[in-house]
Amino acid sequence: MANHAILSNAEVGCIRSDAVYSLNHLKEFHNLGAHALREARRNGLLVRKVGRKHFVLGHDWLTYVSEHGKIV
Secondary structure, eight states, X not given: OOOOEEOOGGGOSSOOTTEEEXXXXXXXXXXXXXXXXXXXXXXXXXXXXXXXXXXXXXXXXXXXXHHHOOOO
């Protein structure tokens, strides 16, 4: 299994493909609501659960945004 970095809030300036992010971090970092994340999960965002916490790999987030993000 690949090693993935878990970053603190102070270390994050962009989404790294080799890092792991909690759903709460993605929500705060991108100013997303709970509904937006629920829709992302329903539309294919891969979420991993460890204990009671939910995480997204940076690679999965970047893939999801590039495939489902609206070009403006």
